[in-house]
Amino acid sequence: MLVSRWLHLNLPKVWRSRNGLARLLLPLSVFFASLLAIRQGLYRLGLFRNVRLPVPVVVVGNVVAGGAGKTPLTMAIVQHLVAQGWHPGVLSRGHGRPTQDTCAVQSSSTPAEVGDEPLLIHQKTGVPVWVGPKRADAGLALLQAHPETDILVCDDGLQHRALARDIEVCVMDERGIGNGWLMPAGPLRENWPRKVDLLLHTGQNDVGGGFQARRQLADWAVDGQGRRVALDSLRGQPVDALAGLARPEGFFNLLGDKGLSLHQTTPLPDHFDFAAWPKAALLRPLLCTEKDAAKLWQHQALALAVPLELTPEPAFWSALDRLMGALPKR
Template sequence: MGLDIQRAWLRRGAVARLLWPLSCLFGAIAALRRHAYRVGWLRSERAGRPVLVVGNVIAGGAGKTPTTIAIARHLMARGIAVGVVSRGFGRQTKDCREILAGSTPSEVGDEPLLIHKATGAPVVVASRRIEAARLLVQRHPQVQWILCDDGLQHLALARDVELCVFDDRGVGNGWLLPAGPLREAWPRACDLVLHTGDHPAFAGFRGRRALADMAYDKDGHDVALTQLAGRRLAAVAGIARPQAFFDMLAARGMALERTVPLADHHNFSDWQSLADAGFTVLCTEKDAAKLWPHEPSALAVPLIFTPEPAFFQALDAKLSSVDG
């Protein structure tokens, strides 16, 4: 997603106004689709387990994946068995498949692979999340809750709890795609609202983002960030907002000599090594599995997202009400 259009989505300027008629068409089609599910022309299907959807109404990364990881860890710490389903955006395969030890980003998508590695929870990807959910339950009948990473607008999968995630953009200029960033109009009914940024645009629960104290290499060996002082550092990020990663590294005292912002889900097939030029390369966890085949010495720096305690209290109460 180009930075120019993202900037245009923050205000109702000339570009946004030019695209506004298309937004009206988009909104009409989306409304008709929601109506079709409401009256039964299209059916939402249940997966055999309660479902929590972690999604958003704004295009681009708002922090859904870190939120899904945080929730999975929280529920597992409470003794609740969870599994995750996802579309697996950016993968080259089309089938419904479970992520296994040897799965690659091209097979399953970078974000689902990160969720599996970060939590150890079973993760299944499919274009139709209901197919993923059914395979998940078939292979892991102990699962008590299914987390759907993204899919707020994927109404074919019936859900019991909806969590809408926002970053500091809020709703941007408030218009629907393509004149604005919204996939659907806001406000809309949902169970919980969580802000992943530092400056929420409106009411909701908050969380704190921070880089881990340690980076790690492709073999899983930790390297303290403090040990990187004095090295020539370069940072690369193929995420929705690369500058946010670079800024967080700088705030941790990393003197970045070079930064390489790339499009979200970049596959690094055209990567030119920076290690050969004497750089220690830092990347996001999401990018690491795709970058390591081309830059084996790169270090992944985890992002830790911690929702406030009040959010988990509200989430636990909501899930308990569904469990009965």
């Protein structure tokens, strides 16, 4: 556990440059590259096959390890599609849950059953969401349960080649591609550049092309009993914050941008389960992410979840609409 936490907190720092530790890991990256090449070759030869579903599929993902805004963008795309008259559903692997079954996300589901991100997507959008390690199986099950669905959005599926897709959307934050090396010497899950239909930057980086999105926190937070608290009311007093994200410092920085004085910050591994979290009285207001809230509120109902708002530039939506309009009829 200590080694895992050290890697979680320190590898992203290593990946910023081609330093000595990154170079020591290069032989493992060469091995990883060979595995990627073999896998891609098997798909090209048809020995591995991808499944094309009977409705269009939009895949949202990134090419680096760690969060870049995939889930917030997935929710934004779903809400845009609904406004355009589509009836979307969402597919996800369901990271962080102990089981590997294919199932629907219900209003009564827990993060342990379906994963924290799929539960958040369902709560925020209200559209059908199914999880499963094989996204094609989850898609077929969703379509059978909700035959009115006419498009599927796959959250974090860029490298899941078993699912055929019509549109690929890649998200990049301020890290860009880091030192440009494959894992574990660098952050890349696959080689870059690669062809994608849309590239969206949620932070300033050195990767050219694509569109920009503004990422900021809402002006309010909500506790486990549904009570809203304006962030302005927390200024001028010390507050604590925690985040179970791939890059928890991003959340802490956004809180600082809101003018809050952070007394103690607790970075936690992505999809942290909070099972052993103490139910002690709070010394100061405790802020968390929406993703963590459903798990944390079971132990600390007064914790304040702050929503993340992702706003792509209008040109991104225009480009997506053009791609949607060019999809073949099925």
